[in-house]
Amino acid sequence: MTGAVALATGSVASVAPLSPIVAQVTAIEASLLAFVVLTALATAFARDVLAAVIVFGAYSLGMAALYTFYRAPDVALTEAAISAGVTTVLLLLTLAKTTRIDHDAVFESVNLPAAGAAGFLFAGLLLTMGDIPAIGSPDAPVWSNPEVTQWYLTETYAQTHVENTVMAVLAAFRGFDTFGEAVVVFAGGIAALIVLHREVFA
Amino acid sequence: MSDRVDDTDMTDTAIDDPSEAPADDRDDPTEDDVGDAESGLPSHRAVPRTGRLDSEDRQGVPYTESQVIMPTVKVVAPFAFTFGLFITFHGSGSPGGGFQGGAIVAAVVFMIAFAFGIEATRDWLANTVVVALAVGGALAFAGIGLVPVALGGAFLQYDLLPIPILDPVKYGMEGVEVIGIAPIVAGVLMGLFFLLANGFGSEGGGFGGGAPDEGGSIDETGSLEEGAADAGGDR
Secondary structure: OOHHHHHHHHHHHHOOOOOOHHHHOOHHHHHHHHHHHHHHHHHHHEOOHHHHHHHHHHHHHHHHHHHHHOOOHHHHHHHHHHHHHHHHHHHHHHHHHOOOOOOOOOEOOOOHHHHHHHHHHHHHHHHHHHHOOOOOOOOOHHHHOOOOHHHHHHHHHHHHOOOOHHHHHHHHHOHHHHHHHHHHHHHHHHHHHHHOOOOOOO | OHHHHHHHHHHHHHHHHHHHHHHHOOOOOOHHHHOOOOOOOOHHHOOOOOOOOOOHHHHHOOOOOOOOHHHHHHHHHHHHHHHHHHHHHOOOOOOOOHHHHHHHHHHHHHHHHHHHOHHHHHHHOOHHHHHHHHHHHHHHHHHHHHHHHHOOOOOOOHHHOOOOOOOHHHHHHHHHHHHHHHHHHHHHHHHHHHHHHHOOOOOOOOOOOOOOOOOOOOOHHHHHHHHHHHHHHHO
């Protein structure tokens, strides 16, 4: 019937019953995850800002592929367009307008307190991993509760006459929130004008 | 286009560096490998740099024609633009929507600016267009939301929209996405791009250029007037 519902049910049907998480990781998924982690580390440790910006763009592209792999195409589109595309361009533009200090070393030296804080946070997040349901698990609360997710999936087409549940939630069920978000984007443009003491964009 | 050209310039400096390094610090030949924390300036900064990203002449000339990028963008831009419109208009039936589509459309403008020069793109896409996109989108979204209120319903109550023949719920949502969110996002992103391309502007009303020799808050009104005069003058 509806594309989004078919997509969502497809993701559940294709995943085998619960088994250890490692057994479910496919080669594509593992390589994407490794790529994302490596580019994230490279972004943090690259000494040259231009290199960091470019590697960050690659990281965003990897995240977009990962979102697509996890069947979140709306998020993947946003990540690819905004994060990999627009943000990289704006950062490059900023670099071109500022002085870039060039370095002989490729990687930043590790700041031990910062690394300790990051490691502490990482360990804390790892502790929560045990309670997260497996990817695509039919028992995951976000999927199995009939009051929220299933209600939206069944009622979207009946009430809003569109097939994309994500858009129905954004534009109809949570339309007022989206209006606020759009106004925030608009206000962001105005704020940039004010900060830069300008009255025209172009 | 300055950025991609500057990427290629990095190879120049990579070639330059070894030749400059022996001249500057003969006393410590290993310094280049270890780092430059203890000496004031790195060796390659002692000589004037030409053609570098941060050199004065390069800062003043932000555009160089590229025989590779210009034809590529000429071919890719129509397809990318169409894809952005498809993502926007087809958001109700497939992934995407106004936000993603607007961002892609803005990215097409960035691409054109990179290929054909930011100044040329700025002349082609006037400030009026950018502002009209952002303001028009915000007003359209608010209008679609307020019409049902005027008819006695709730904000964004699509089924009260006076749309003849077509389904008001579906096309009301499409209207929000297509003439509301997408123009806001596209306009604001293009505006941010042009703003950043102007930089903190020694030539305009920004506070970057004259900050060291002018007194901080005193000249704020002056620089604002300067910006206004700039706005009225050539754009």
